[in-house]
Amino acid sequence: MLMVGLIITAMAIPAEGQVTDTTGVSDVIGQQKILTLTEAIDVALANNSEVKRSLLSLKSADEQVRLAWSEVLPDISGSATYTRNLEIPVNFVPAQFFDPEAPSGELVPLQFGTDNNWQGGVSVSQTLFRGEAIIGIGSSKVYKAVQSENLRATAQQIVTQTRIAYYNVLVAKEQLRLQQATVERLERNLEENRARQKAGLVDEYSVLQVEVQLGNERPQLTRARYAVDEAYRELAVVLGIPLDIKFTVQGNLNKFDITSQQTEDQLNRNLKRVDKMTPYQYTKEPVMVEKAADLRGDVRILEQQNQLKMREIKAIKSRFLPTLSANYNLNWTAAQAGNPVFFGTQDSRARSQTLGFTLSLPIFEGFERSANLSIAQIEKKDLEEQQRAVLRSAKNEIQSAREGLDQAIETAPARKEALRLAQEGYSRARARLENGLGSQLDVTNAELQLRQAEANYAQMVFSYLSAKARYDLAVGMVPFVDGDQPTLND
Template structure:
């Protein structure tokens, strides 16, 4: 299996710099907002820099905590590769020491050595050594054959590939989380907009009804009904605004930004057309770009699933982990092989009386050299090696089971996402028609009431139906966008995450 490197497929390095600059701008805005008021709840809708979905994804890829940690693991894997290579590279060391004898050591030897007629029990003091002594040398050690060391090099390369695949899988997850959280803010904002629109309609109706009451065409109960409706909507509006704040905090957490940061998002669910690639408004441009970056295939075939198996980060990680376990198995089997190494030593010694002179003269120093080959053959070390090999085989089997289950999960996720998209396609047209009919019905009910041939109850009922139709349309668009984000992740074709490119860390730097 060829391990393909990874990078985030950003349009250009300039685009990345723009996203970083945006992070700085919104962070400065955050500090200003906090300095102005640290206790007030910020406005949910228009409060600070406005970002679109593309910018949100770029910020998340550059600033998300999971991304930073995944980048660190790749960097750590680079160092582990260097460590593995050091096991088969030569080891060179040098040493030197100097000894000054303040008093030359004295040893006692039998006197008969110098005087045969001396008493055998007599000892004679003799001073050995000189005032200055030097020793120095160079030692070189080289591994000639070590099965574990050589397998360790290939294992470290596979481990690095595994961390790169983990970075890719993390990127896919972060992009999808960002899209889902972004959509959640939009649907929360849409709920605020719909409540405000309904309150505006009721206020207009209330003003008209008060005028009709003053003219004696209706009684005060009609006015009271509208005031009650308006009062009932106010808590709903407050709750909807706090829901926007909650959704924004979830998004800010994914983006790795301060939770109190006042931001606003581009996007209008009420005008979004899920069928066409045409941009309805400037506000939906980024939403449409991300949505349509991966084409939709609703057919149920094995080829689509196989493409997902090749691209999904979780499956690619399992594939690399199996390779890593294969290397581990080879390393454990290599423990039965002998180890051969070579050592070379070069030594100098020198002795000199009197005033020190570094390593003396040629007559006062000597040199020696040695070369040694060392062969180590493991014969018996208990049953630990056999047990380690069997455990690795068990782990390989477990990885195969995990891979089969993950493939089954991938198929299920693809089918679920396809079903969600199909459901939106099948219902959105009917909801568009219902929405137009509801708007027309409200206008007709209002005209009938103003002309005295309709009742307030008809207007109230028409208004409720209009809000339900608007809410249903926005909810269907929201469900579609979420299903599309999950569909992209299920296929492993997540926008802004490349599939056959270089490492991600070359394009995204840690902040």
């Protein structure tokens, strides 16, 4: 089992591109306002609310452990009281108590008490045996393990969401670039056709055709701009930063080679680094779900919850056992006349001690204990059923992610070759036009094919990167979760 990389106790472990506070995101972005993928992951782990909530749950689990220990530790208390009798209480008693010859029915006043009264003591109560309390100590530690796994699983989810949101921004920017190129091409064609119309080379219908095309593409350009803005907002939400912080992402999908282990493109080095942190081998072999069962967050959470439920069952059974406790009391009393002296003098002070044991045996409490035991056993069976369902779901998720990766890998050569041919065709069309051997229509068609090839290649890379992020999550090996320990912002 890998150790959870996000359980922070000292909160002082540095990480690459680490922010120190929420407003410090601008320091990570820098003056150029560029946020790399690894920096985005660090920011998300430091600022995302779900990660912070999971960390708070883990801190609460620490207190639950302390609370469980308090059930078996002694309770010690002390007390002290002082009473000043401003007027000493007087009771009347028969005079014959003091003088047998006194008349019957005669009463005489008698003072009870002194001017000053002191009382103090210390009491200690210790549970010697209570099965539920003893089991509770172990249960609290298992509960903390559940919260630790929950923090790890949350971090895995946030890293995956950050990666996919980051890739969404890249593909949205690429679609915007291609749409801008299309509109600019149509605007140039419109100007050229209008000039040709004035020269009598083309008719008005040719100009009208370009105007219609341009009118159809401009709304698509507006739509692409809004799509980029929306993608940035969604990324900011995952990062846990204010939406008004402006930054740009780094990467070029059209120059990302999914089959290569390295990249020469500076813009894509960060993307390639994260992509290769979890290895993937293209193969037709069956999926190894057993390995994923040891690493997936949801599987590990259910395993710990099952352990916790077993301890709960033991705790309920222990309620049928007797409990034994001990009590010790040490008391002082003092009485003094006149001016008070703290706890009087040695002659007016007395001490007493008591030691007692209490044995309690539950005989009949209705059907509460047996019903609680049955409920806990049913809940344990439910957890076991959830474990089986999660393993089936894990197998499906892993297989789906593998199919997405394999599909991208299998189609990558064709997409890459189509992009190369489109680039070559566009270069040839431009050369033919410059030499008077071709037409503007040939260049336009070649450029259209090039833009389409670029769009298809970028979409293929996006599908691969997104599938890789989902694959890492499905097998439970998400980058930055079980390795470096980033500091969480308060």
